[in-house]
């Protein structure tokens with residue numbers, strides 16, 4: 001199934017508990033003022049990807065990683081691809097965490113929302129509100145909510161995730177990510 005992708009990182013420590021693959025979906029219409037990643041907003045931006053290939057790449061790394069985090073952009077604005085990707089990872093033993101700008105109540109009313117929630121261990125939910133910025137413990141702002149949907153993780157594990165990281169790839173490129181990325185260090 002087609003997926004509009006912003007970026008993929010096979011191994012990150014700043015996007016959830018433990019070592020995780022991270023998928024950033026492309027496209028978000030929620031328009032939070034001060035969003036830290038506006039390059040993810042354009043629904044036609046990023047690149048065309050495929051859930052079959054993405055799932056295969058993640059599963060190939062499964063022995064070395066603890067889980068997968070899905071962020072954006074807004075993952076729930078591509079619900080078919082989100083559900084398909086999660087379904088392909090079911091049974092892998094990987095922990096599954098999603099960052100979303102929607103609240104849990106809104107997701108319950110989204111198409112495929114309840115089905116998607118059944119695949120998740122953790123949901124970090126709510127619009128980013130720059131006036132309540134905290135940028136730690138995987139929360140961008142204090143109004144956002146952490147929902148532990150299974151007993152797999154606890155709040156202390158999530159709070160222990162580093163706020164930022166730089167990943168040096170074999171080809172010499174560098175990826176920076178995290179809830180308090182390097183460009184905000186002077187905030």
Ligand code: SF4
Nearest residue numbers: 028031032035101128
């Ligand atoms: S929901 Fe997330 S990606 Fe979308 S505007 Fe808000 S902070 Fe940015």
